[in-house]
Amino acid sequence: MSEGKEEPKPRTEYTDGKNIPNVWLVRPCESYKDEYTECASIRGRFHQYFIFGENSDCTQWKTDYENCMKYRLHNDIPALERVIQSESKRRYERLAPHYYNDVWKHRTSPPEDWNKPLPTKMQEEYKNTYLDHKAREYKASQT
Amino acid sequence: MADQSSGSTPVDKEDNWGYDLYPERRGEAAQAKWWQVALFGAGQVKTEKISCERNVYNCFQNSPLVKLMYSALKASGCEIDLRRHIACEVCDVKVSGGYDPRLNQIVICQNVARSKGMVQGILTHEMIHMFDACRHELSFKDLNHLACTEIRAANLTHCSFFSAMTQGDASFFRIQKQHAECVKNKALGSVLAVRPDVTKEEALAVIDKVFLKCYNDLEPIGRRVRRNSADMIRAYQERTNYGYE
Numbered sequence: 522m523s524e525g526k527e528e529p530k531p532r533t534e535y536t537d538g539k540n541i542p543n544v545w546l547v548r549p550c551e552s553y554k555d556e557y558t559e560c561a562s563i564r565g566r567f568h569q570y571f572i573f574g575e576n577s578d579c580t581q582w583k584t585d586y587e588n589c590m591k592y593r594l595h596n597d598i599p600a601l602e603r604v605i606q607s608e609s610k611r612r613y614e615r616l617a618p619h620y621y622n623d624v625w626k627h628r629t630s631p632p633e634d635w636n637k638p639l640p641t642k643m644q645e646e647y648k649n650t651y652l653d654h655k656a657r658e659y660k661a662s663q664t
Numbered sequence: 665m666a667d668q669s670s671g672s673t674p675v676d677k678e679d680n681w682g683y684d685l686y687p688e689r690r691g692e693a694a695q696a697k698w699w700q701v702a703l704f705g706a707g708q709v710k711t712e713k714i715s716c717e718r719n720v721y722n723c724f725q726n727s728p729l730v731k732l733m734y735s736a737l738k739a740s741g742c743e744i745d746l747r748r749h750i751a752c753e754v755c756d757v758k759v760s761g762g763y764d765p766r767l768n769q770i771v772i773c774q775n776v777a778r779s780k781g782m783v784q785g786i787l788t789h790e791m792i793h794m795f796d797a798c799r800h801e802l803s804f805k806d807l808n809h810l811a812c813t814e815i816r817a818a819n820l821t822h823c824s825f826f827s828a829m830t831q832g833d834a835s836f837f838r839i840q841k842q843h844a845e846c847v848k849n850k851a852l853g854s855v856l857a858v859r860p861d862v863t864k865e866e867a868l869a870v871i872d873k874v875f876l877k878c879y880n881d882l883e884p885i886g887r888r889v890r891r892n893s894a895d896m897i898r899a900y901q902e903r904t905n906y907g908y909e
Contacts, residue, residue: 546905552898559893568890571825571834574841612905618880624812625800631741632798635768636748642691647747651717656746659724663738 538592538601546608547601550589557582581607686771688753689764706775709754716752716774719783727784728900729821729885733791736884736908742798744791761786763793765804770794785821792817795884807862811855811870812878818850819879824891843888844879848872884908 535541559565560579569577585607591600620627638644647653696707723730724746737744744750748769755762755773760782762771770790777783796802796813803809823846828834833849834842848871855867882888886906889895903909 548902548905552901555894556898559890559895559898564890564893567825567839568888571828571839572841572843572888608905615882615886616906618877619883622812622877622881624808624874624877625796625802628799628801632768635742635798636745637768639748639767639769643751650747651714652720652750652752653747655717655721656748659721659746 535598535602538596538598541598541602541605543605543609544601546612547589547604548608550586550593553582553586553589557586685756685759686753686762686764687755689771709774712754712774712778713752716772716777716783719777719780720750720752720772720787721746722780723784723787727780727787728896729788729889730784730791732885732896732900732903732908733788733795735903737791737795737798739908740795740798742794744794749794750787761790763790765797768794768797789817789821792820804858807855807859807867807870808874810858811851811867812874814851814854815847815871815875815878816881818847818854819888820882820885822850823847823888826891844875847879848875 538544557579560569560577560582566576569575585604588597588600588604588607591597592604639647700706724734734744750770750772752772752774754775755771757776760773760776763769764771770787772783772786777786793813796809796816800809802813823833823843825834825839825842828842828846831846831849833846848868851871852864852867855871856862856864859867884903884906885899886902887895887899889899
């Protein structure tokens with residue numbers, strides 16, 4: 522992604538956490554604590570056993586929480602970089618099965634007929650219905 | 665588009681299979697019989713419809729899973745219009761909802777799905793089919809594609825431990841990794857309902873063939889949410905890290 526631009530600075534040279542590439546991946550520290558608690562809880566463990574047949578490794582959430590707090594409290598830039606690295610890895614692990622799923626071909630653009638008009642009879646039925654009004658309200662609120 | 669939960673509307677064959685479960689799709693308004701009206705309070709089509717539509721709107725405003733699916737679809741270029749893409753109709757009691765690929769609409773069975781929880785489940789399930797149709801060259805005629813999208817929908821929206829137990833896929837002595845069994849059986853049910861020409865063995869063979877790839881493809885929700893936990897909210901909050909905003 523950054524080929525063709527200037528080389529990113531060597532890691533130790535960042536002094537302001539906001540300038541590190543991909544820092545937007547970092548969540549509020551409380552999220553990491555919450556995920557750790559869920560992962561290590563009894564119900565969470567049961568859920569993991571039900572799905573995977575074994576307990577998942579929760580330590581990464583704890584590590585991320587600690588590193589996140591180190592950055593927040595002491596401006597520890599290498600700690601922030603470790604969190605970014607962990608989030609990037611998590612992102613890769615989640616998206617890889619999606620992109621490697623070759624049961625179907627990936628589209629390059631959405632289907633053209635996504636919004637094709639409904640049959641006239643249906644359109645007439647839908648005029649002035651509850652959803653008709655709410656649909657417009659909802660669309661307006663989403664922009 | 666069958667089963668107690670939902671599935672996909674079947675493909676266009678000359679006989680229009682499966683559309684008999686959704687009589688309003690063919691233009692007939694379903695008439696309740698006298699004893700259904702007397703004993704079950706059936707036939708209140710207009711009030712049911714409004715109640716159903718209110719539940720739908722409520723889900724889009726408040727349900728983290730539905731909001732996440734909406735964001736994911738919008739980010740993929742397939743924004744949902746509440747009026748165009750969703751319809752509340754009276755259907756056969758065997759189904760609770762479905763996806764009509766011909767008109768690109770989610771159908772919610774107003775006479776079956778009466779609670780917000782059910783409507784949430786149906787919406788999320790069908791929006792996963794829409795997500796697959798939006799991002800991939802999905803052909804409901806292709807058994808592999810159908811199996812894959814049903815596996816993904818069952819994986820992400822159904823099969824909590826308790827529903828697996830009710831189905832018979834798990835018990836207190838058989839817990840380990842039973843989630844996958846539950847997903848397989850749910851997907852099998854959906855595929856068979858939509859494709860009555862396929863035998864159980866054929867369907868199982870196809871499901872087994874695509875299972876590994878499709879079971880691990882968790883987009884856009886990203887996790888198998890644990891019922892009665894904040895997992896739905898966590899999935900919603902982490903959506904920006906995966907491009908769904």
